[in-house]
Amino acid sequence: ESQLNPNYNFENFLEGDSNRLARNAGLAVANKPGGTSFNPLLIFGGVGLGKTHLSHAIGIDIKDKYPEKTVLYISAEKFTQQYIDSVKKNNRNDFIHFYQIIDVLIIDDVQFLSGKTGTQDVFFHIFNHLHQNGKQVILTSDKAPVDMQDIEQRLLSRFKWGLSAELQSPDFETRVSILKNKLYRDGVEMPDDIIEYVAKHIKTNVRELEGAIISLIAQSSFNKKEITISLAKEIVEKFVKNTKREVSIDYIQKVVSDYFQMDVDTLQSKTRKRHIVQARQLAMFFAKKYTKASLASIGSQIGKRDHATVLHACKTVDNLSSTDKQFRKYVEDIAKKLAL
Ligand code: ADP
Ligand code: MG
Structure with a gap:
C-alpha cells in the first residue's frame, strides 16, 4: 500500500516556468531513485501549488519503472502520529525498522515536524539509514530549509544535502x-x-x-x-x-511605527535605542506571522537586516511577551490594529 493517488501523475502535472526545476528534478529522481545527487529532493512552496501532487507523481513513476521497489508516501502528520503510537505501544523499534526497509520514502509537509523533537530524532535516524543505503528520500515543505523554524540543526543540514526546488505561483x-x-x-x-x-x-x-x-x-x-x-x-x-487578504510588510511597518509615534525611517534606522529596536523587532515578528515572506526577505525590507536578525527578533518578541506585561500589551494592541 503505497498511498499514491493515480491522478496525481506527471502527465497531469503541467509544466511551466514556475515549476520546471522541481518537475525536472522529480523526473530525474524517478529515473534513478537514490542514484542522483538530489537526495533528499525537497520540494517547497506555498499552499495549493502542487507539492503533494508532484511528490505523488515521482512515486507513481518510480513504481512504474521499478515495480520491485517499495515506495511509501506519508504526511509528516501521520508519520508523527504513528511514531507517538509506537512509543505508547512500546514498539518504537518496529516502527523504525518498518521505515528503514523502504526504498523510496516520501514525507509530505515536513514543516509539521517543527518543535516535535522526538519525531525529529527518530526521523533523523531513519533518514541516515536510508541515505547511507542509497535509498531515495523525497520531502515537501511550505518553506525553504533556511526559513524553517524549530527543526533541529542536524536535521536541517540533512535537508540541505540534496536539492531544494521551489514551486512558485504559475504564470x-x-x-x-x-x-x-x-x-x-x-x-x-x-x-x-x-x-x-x-x-x-x-x-x-x-x-x-x-x-x-x-x-x-x-x-x-x-x-x-x-x-x-x-x-x-x-x-x-x-x-x-x-481568500484572506495578506497584509504587506510595508503596511505592518506603517502600523507599528504609527503605534509608537515614530516614522518608518526611524523604525528602519541603525540606531540601538531600545524603544526603536523593539519597534523594529515587533515589525519583523508580525511580518513573519502575517506574511509568507521569507526571513531573508523580511530582513531586507525592514532596514536591510539579514535573516538571522529577523529570527532573533521573532524569538525576542516571543520571550518578552511572556515575561514583560507592558510588552505583551504592545503585541496585543498591534495585532488588533493589523486584524483584517
Ligand atoms: P500543495 O500540496 O502544494 O498544497 P497540491 O499538490 O495539493 O498542493 O495541489 C493542489 C491542486 O492543484 C491539486 O488538485 C493539483 O492536482 C493541482 N495542481 C497543482 N499544480 C499543478 C500543475 N502544475 N498541473 C496540474 N495541476 C496542478
Ligand atoms: Mg499538500
Whole structure:
C-alpha cells in the first residue's frame, strides 16, 4: 500500500516556468531513485501549488519503472502520529525498522515536524539509514530549509544535502493549460474566454483555480444556467473575497511605527535605542506571522537586516511577551490594529 493517488501523475502535472526545476528534478529522481545527487529532493512552496501532487507523481513513476521497489508516501502528520503510537505501544523499534526497509520514502509537509523533537530524532535516524543505503528520500515543505523554524540543526543540514526546488505561483499561460487539462479530463467543454477570465483573476493557488472552475460547472448545471462571463465573474468574486487578504510588510511597518509615534525611517534606522529596536523587532515578528515572506526577505525590507536578525527578533518578541506585561500589551494592541 503505497498511498499514491493515480491522478496525481506527471502527465497531469503541467509544466511551466514556475515549476520546471522541481518537475525536472522529480523526473530525474524517478529515473534513478537514490542514484542522483538530489537526495533528499525537497520540494517547497506555498499552499495549493502542487507539492503533494508532484511528490505523488515521482512515486507513481518510480513504481512504474521499478515495480520491485517499495515506495511509501506519508504526511509528516501521520508519520508523527504513528511514531507517538509506537512509543505508547512500546514498539518504537518496529516502527523504525518498518521505515528503514523502504526504498523510496516520501514525507509530505515536513514543516509539521517543527518543535516535535522526538519525531525529529527518530526521523533523523531513519533518514541516515536510508541515505547511507542509497535509498531515495523525497520531502515537501511550505518553506525553504533556511526559513524553517524549530527543526533541529542536524536535521536541517540533512535537508540541505540534496536539492531544494521551489514551486512558485504559475504564470497565466500555465494556469490556462492547467484548467484546460482538468476540463478535458472531466469531459467538460467551456469557452476559452471563460477559462481565461478565471485564469486571469485567480493567480496564487492552483487548488483555488480548480475550485473556481468546479463551482462554475456546478452552478451552471444546478441552476441550468449557461456558463457565461457574468456567471464566471460572480464566482471568481466569491473566491477572491474568501481568500484572506495578506497584509504587506510595508503596511505592518506603517502600523507599528504609527503605534509608537515614530516614522518608518526611524523604525528602519541603525540606531540601538531600545524603544526603536523593539519597534523594529515587533515589525519583523508580525511580518513573519502575517506574511509568507521569507526571513531573508523580511530582513531586507525592514532596514536591510539579514535573516538571522529577523529570527532573533521573532524569538525576542516571543520571550518578552511572556515575561514583560507592558510588552505583551504592545503585541496585543498591534495585532488588533493589523486584524483584517
Ligand atoms: P500543495 O500540496 O502544494 O498544497 P497540491 O499538490 O495539493 O498542493 O495541489 C493542489 C491542486 O492543484 C491539486 O488538485 C493539483 O492536482 C493541482 N495542481 C497543482 N499544480 C499543478 C500543475 N502544475 N498541473 C496540474 N495541476 C496542478
Ligand atoms: Mg499538500
